[in-house]
Amino acid sequence: MFKSLLQLKNIALANLFCLSGLIVSAQTNLNKKAASELAASELKAQLAAHKPKAETEWTAKKIQYKNFTMKFTTQIFGxxxxxxxxxxxxxxxGGGTAPAVNDQQWENQKKLYKLKEGVYFVPRAPVDAWNMWHxxxxxxxxxxxxxxxIVLDDVNxxxxxxxxxxxxxxxxxxxxPRLADYWGAxxxxxxxxxxxxxxxxxxxPFDAFVGGKDAAYHRNELVxxxxxxxxxxxxxxxxxxxxRLHVYPDLPHWMNRKDTIAVPWLASHKRNPIPKDVIWIQDDILRDQFYWLGTDIASAKQGQKVRVKIDGNKIDIINNQDDILYIFLNDNMLNxxxxxxxxxxxxxxxxGKVSRSPDIIRQTAAVRLDKDLIFSGRLTVKNGRVTNS
Known part of the structure; x- marks a missing residue:
């Protein structure tokens, strides 16, 4: 017997709701392939969205952040x-001196090192103070x-x-050390x-150079x-x-360009974006993420220490002084x-299993535009308890 139009309509709506439920379920419990595809598409979208801003800053040769302006020059080698x-x-x-002195030091830095390959980016400090770079x-x-x-010059x-x-x-x-998760060396x-x-x-990897006679501020001793x-x-x-440590016994503050050997040494290293053993101590400038660890910036305090290790699918929290600790995960870190x-x-x-979340993928893709620091899952550690959230 043929069903009435009303019955057919109700069946169609029921099927639609069922299908919608499956789609939502698939989106909130992604498999490995779906997570990888979403990460790639989200990164592509974020790169495109950031490009106009990057082009404006590179055309002006300066970056504005709130009331701070950092001018810069770039030179591409190879x-x-x-x-x-x-x-x-x-x-x-330079440092805490007249702007003209820091300007002169900026000009000198532009010519100080030559690369075999890469972008040589030389910023002018946004302030004239002893701690202008940190x-x-x-x-x-x-x-x-x-x-x-990353957007403009395809930097890795x-x-x-x-x-x-x-x-x-x-x-x-x-x-x-504060931004160690940014650097290859x-x-x-x-x-x-x-x-x-x-x-x-x-x-x-860290390379240090000092003249043995560079006694101002006890640099020679402290380095x-x-x-x-x-x-x-x-x-x-x-x-x-x-x-590596290089102390040149007979040299003062100026090391006669002996420090240029740092350039090929730097180039010989690449960052490990997801090391399996991370120590993170908050500096006076607080951060909410370091490699695959995160925290609530509102409760972060200088000196708080965290150490976490991953071995296979085992995570060992050896030390945690954060009120809230986030552990970000992806399929490159564990199964x-x-x-x-x-x-x-x-x-x-x-x-338990850590679900792959579209929200975590989107959030972490937007923060750094860094393909290796896109995560799909997150564990939250609070009051001695761990939750998948």
């Missing part, structure tokens, strides 16, 4: 490799530089390096370490001590804290089709 260009961010000397808002400005260069996020001389070296001492020339968080360098500390850490954490086990100080607190 042919672009198949895996994308390298980027070298080179920080000039105070607010340098993190935001560097993040913008990196995104612009795993081949980005930071280097600097004198006050620029001060900046490297601070920015290398770092080179510090004639700077002062101050209160830099050395443990954050666990997965970042040598920094090298000795890295020697000790390398013994405690085998395979980590790769570094998300299987259960993930989490322990805190050796005590098992979670075992």
């Amino acid at each position: 042919d672009k490799p198949a895996d994308g260009r390298s980027l070298y961010i080179s920080l000039h000397g 105070d607010y808002p340098m993190d935001e400005l560097i993040a913008e530089v990196v995104k612009d260069e 996020p795993n081949k980005i390096y930071v280097m600097g001389y004198s006050a620029g070296g001060d900046g490297v001492f601070q920015l290398a 770092a080179a510090m020339m004639a700077g002062h370490p101050g209160d830099a968080q050395i443990l954050n360098l666990k997965n970042l 040598a001590q920094w090298g000795a500390r890295l020697d000790s850490l390398q013994k405690v954490y085998p395979g980590s804290f790769e570094h 998300m089709d299987k259960k993930v086990a989490v322990s805190i100080n050796g005590k098992k607190v979670f075992k």
Whole structure:
């Protein structure tokens, strides 16, 4: 018997709702292939969306962030490799002095190093202060530089390096560990370490240069001590804290370009975007993410320490001083089709599958425009408990 039009309409609506439910379910519980495809399409969309802003900044040769302006120059060396260009961010000397002095140091930095391949990016510090390279808002400005260069010059996020001389070296001492997840390697020339968080360098190769007669601010002594500390850490954490130390006994602050050997050394390294053992100590400039770890910036405090290791599908939270700790995951880190086990100080607190979320994919693709730091799942650690959220 033929069904009435009303019956047919009701059946069609029921089927539509059922199909919609399947689509929603598929979107919120992605399989590996769907997650990979969404990550690729979302990254493509974010790159296109960022391009007009990047082009405006590169045309003006300056980046504006709130009331801060950072001028810059770029020079491209060599042919672009198949895996994308390298980027070298080179920080000039000077500091808390007259603007004309810092301008002169900026001009000098433009000619200081030559590359075999890559983009040589030389910014002019946005302020004239002793801490001009590591105070607010340098993190935001560097993040913008990196995104612009990924979009405009096809820079490979795993081949980005930071280097600097004198006050620029001060900046490297601070920015290398604080932003360790940005760099393939770092080179510090004639700077002062101050209160830099050395443990954050666990997965970042670090090259240090100083003249043996560079006694101002005890640079010669402190840089040598920094090298000795890295020697000790390398013994405690085998395979980590790769570094070199160059102390030229007869040279003062100016090292007669002996430090130029840093350039090929930097080029020989690539960033590991998802190291399996991460130490993160918050600096005085707070961050909400470091490699695959995150936190609520509102509750973050200077000096808070986190250490997390991944071995297969096991996650070991060795140390966590954050009120809220996020652990971001993707299929390059572990098998998300299987259960993930989490322990805190050796005590098992979670075992289950971590769902792949479109929201996490979209959020992490937008933050860095970095294909290797797009995550599809997240665990939340709070009050000794771990949840899949």
